[in-house]
Amino acid sequence: MHADHRPAFSLESLPKYLTEDEVAAWLKTPIKTVVRMRYDRKGPPFVRLGLSYRYPMVGLLEWLARKTT
Numbered sequence: 001m002h003a004d005h006r007p008a009f010s011l012e013s014l015p016k017y018l019t020e021d022e023v024a025a026w027l028k029t030p031i032k033t034v035v036r037m038r039y040d041r042k043g044p045p046f047v048r049l050g051l052s053y054r055y056p057m058v059g060l061l062e063w064l065a066r067k068t069t
Contacts, residue, residue, distance in 0.1 A: 020035060
């Protein structure tokens with residue numbers, strides 16, 4: 001059998017906005033790191049919705065692209 005090398009997800013299947021927990025899981029980093037990056041304004045773009053924060057997937061991907069170049 002040949003290994004399937006397709007990504008485990010597609011861009012269409014990703015949610016448009018992620019919670020801080022989802023961002024931390026996606027980046028494989030502790031939630032405290034995501035919170036600190038938000039607080040220091042050094043992380044991916046976010047929006048505040050009431051008492052919670054959401055991270056647009058497009059903004060997260062663009063932020064990652066800038067960080068890796």
